[in-house]
Amino acid sequence: MNATVExxxxxxxxxxxKDLTKSFxxxxxxxxISFNVAQGEFLSIVxxxxxxxxxxLNALSKLIPTTKGNxxxxxxxxxxxxxxxxxxFQEPTCMPWRTVRDNVAYGMEVKGFSKARLxxxxxxxxxxxxxxxxxxxxxxQVSSSMEQRIAVARAFAVDxxxxxxxxxxxxxxxxLRYYLEDELVSLWKxxxxxxxxVTHNIEEAVYVxxxxxxxxxxxxxxxxxxxxxxxxxxSLIDPKFVEIRKQVTELIRWW
Amino acid sequence: MAYEQxxxxxPLVLRILPVASILLFFGVWQAVVELKIVPNTMLGxxxxxxxxxxxxxFEANPDxxxxxxxxxxxxxxxxxxxxxxxxxxxxxxxxxxxxxxAEGLARPIFELIRPIPPVAxxxxxxxxxxxxxxxxxxxxxxxxxxxxxxxxxxxxxMTSPTLxxxxxxxxxxxxxxxxxxxxxxxxxxVFGAMTISQAYCWTTLVGAExxxxxxxxxxxxxxxxxxxMPTMVLLGMICVGxxxxxxxxxxxxxxxxxxxxxxx
Numbered sequence: 001m002n003a004t005v006e007x008x009x010x011x012x013x014x015x016x017x018k019d020l021t022k023s024f025x026x027x028x029x030x031x032x033i034s035f036n037v038a039q040g041e042f043l044s045i046v047x048x049x050x051x052x053x054x055x056x057l058n059a060l061s062k063l064i065p066t067t068k069g070n071x072x073x074x075x076x077x078x079x080x081x082x083x084x085x086x087x088x089f090q091e092p093t094c095m096p097w098r099t100v101r102d103n104v105a106y107g108m109e110v111k112g113f114s115k116a117r118l119x120x121x122x123x124x125x126x127x128x129x130x131x132x133x134x135x136x137x138x139x140x141q142v143s144s145s146m147e148q149r150i151a152v153a154r155a156f157a158v159d160x161x162x163x164x165x166x167x168x169x170x171x172x173x174x175x176l177r178y179y180l181e182d183e184l185v186s187l188w189k190x191x192x193x194x195x196x197x198v199t200h201n202i203e204e205a206v207y208v209x210x211x212x213x214x215x216x217x218x219x220x221x222x223x224x225x226x227x228x229x230x231x232x233x234x235s236l237i238d239p240k241f242v243e244i245r246k247q248v249t250e251l252i253r254w255w
Numbered sequence: 256m257a258y259e260q261x262x263x264x265x266p267l268v269l270r271i272l273p274v275a276s277i278l279l280f281f282g283v284w285q286a287v288v289e290l291k292i293v294p295n296t297m298l299g300x301x302x303x304x305x306x307x308x309x310x311x312x313f314e315a316n317p318d319x320x321x322x323x324x325x326x327x328x329x330x331x332x333x334x335x336x337x338x339x340x341x342x343x344x345x346x347x348x349x350x351x352x353x354x355x356x357a358e359g360l361a362r363p364i365f366e367l368i369r370p371i372p373p374v375a376x377x378x379x380x381x382x383x384x385x386x387x388x389x390x391x392x393x394x395x396x397x398x399x400x401x402x403x404x405x406x407x408x409x410x411x412x413m414t415s416p417t418l419x420x421x422x423x424x425x426x427x428x429x430x431x432x433x434x435x436x437x438x439x440x441x442x443x444x445v446f447g448a449m450t451i452s453q454a455y456c457w458t459t460l461v462g463a464e465x466x467x468x469x470x471x472x473x474x475x476x477x478x479x480x481x482x483x484m485p486t487m488v489l490l491g492m493i494c495v496g497x498x499x500x501x502x503x504x505x506x507x508x509x510x511x512x513x514x515x516x517x518x519x
Contacts, residue, residue, distance in 0.1 A: 061424050062424075063420055063423060063424065079426075080423065080424055080425070080426040081426040081428075082426070083426075085424055085425075085426075086424065086425070087420070087421065087424035089417055089420070089421060091417055093415075093417050093418055093421040095418060095436065095439065095440075097439040097440070097442070106422075106425070106435075107425045109435075110422065110425040110426060110427045110431060111425065111426070151421075158425065164424075
């Protein structure tokens with residue numbers, strides 16, 4: 001494990017999810033989910049298809065009201081207007097009328113960053129994500145993987161208390177995905193954000209996360225927790241990596 | 256990332272065809288009148304219309320104004336009505352698309368007024384405004400505002416829900432989202448509204464002038480009928496058509512230039 005990253009257990013609790021329950025009418029989707037996320041932790045959430053991952057994320061980001069339970073950030077009830085919650089969606093969310101630069105700046109604009117701070121941070125982030133040379137192009141002039149990087153850069157730019165990612169690389173080919181996963185890990189290391197990364201790709205989860213929560217079928221509960229205590233950069237063919245991947249696969253399989 | 260412009264040669268036949276079609280049309284028309292297949296009391300020939308066009312550029316009689324005055328009055332009326340409908344209709348439609356309060360208040364009234372043809376307002380308009388310019392502007396405004404409201408409304412409604420969600424997760428307020436997400440995303444539809452509204456305004460103008468006016472291209476057509484001068488009717492019709500085409504081209508130019516900045 002990277003020496004600069006402290007073991008998660010010793011870090012301060014940043015996010016507290018308590019008794020999170022969501023039902024649509026009689027359909028119970030999320031059943032009393034509770035867990036903590038440490039400051040600066042990279043947590044992955046995996047689960048079988050249709051286990052309510054999207055509902056789970058929407059409830060966490062406060063996009064939809066919860067039936068019971070709540071999310072606390074630094075001990076306070078989460079509120080998008082007050083806390084910095086960023087969300088990277090599965091599909092690209094670039095505004096076609098804004099340049100790459102202005103798209104990345106959007107989150108900071110909403111958060112009311114001062115002009116000087118916005119400019120400085122923008123330069124830093126664009127450089128970090130390697131978007132400086134394309135900063136003045138419009139989204140329809142860059143590739144779709146680039147569009148997803150814009151969304152990721154925008155999310156990290158606001159220095160989020162909590163960064164939620166909903167299968168951001170699900171629609172990309174393998175090579176680009178590996179590349180962007182590495183980029184994501186280095187961004188996370190550089191900016192020390194707290195990340196919850198939802199995916200259905202087990203390999204991806206083991207590759208990026210410090211800890212994995214495995215969800216059950218509906219009504220969704222946390223089925224298991226797996227620690228990924230591997231050094232970075234991780235190797236996909238390291239026996240230990242393969243072992244963890246198999247362990248998670250066994251937990252998730254429903255066939 | 257510039258794309259190379261590819262020049263495609265239009266075949267000679269395709270370039271000649273439109274010209275040939277127009278020449279044929281006027282040729283047949285001229286022949287039909289010259290050969291007395293249709294009597295001159297029912298239809299004037301293209302050459303007669305051209306002659307009258309030249310005459311009317313300088314001669315105010317028998318209808319009371321030279322051609323340029325008629326055209327000028329019509330254009331002023333159409334554009335005043337058009338701009339007023341943009342100024343009122345676009346913001347109204349945008350607000351209706353996003354704010355439930357605006358939609359709840361304005362939609363029922365709008366839906367009630369919308370199906371009434373603008374020309375049906377003419378009698379009331381004459382009571383209220385007489386036959387001067389304000390009355391016609393009012394009717395033109397009524398017809399132009401409909402596409403403005405509908406397009407702006409639909410434009411806001413078509414905003415990508417993911418973009419709205421994205422903005423919400425950053426804690427953007429409703430007003431923020433309206434301003435920074437919904438309006439820019441609705442703009443191409445709003446420009447579409449400009450084109451449609453302009454055409455509506457011009458069409459309604461002629462109807463309005465036909466019934467209540469003492470100047471304007473529509474009035475020229477009416478006078479042609481009263482004086483039993485089919486050539487004058489045709490002159491009015493052709494001027495309406497040509498002016499409409501000219502306005503259409505100008506709007507398209509403006510739209511292209513503005514839309515280039517939005518880069519949809």
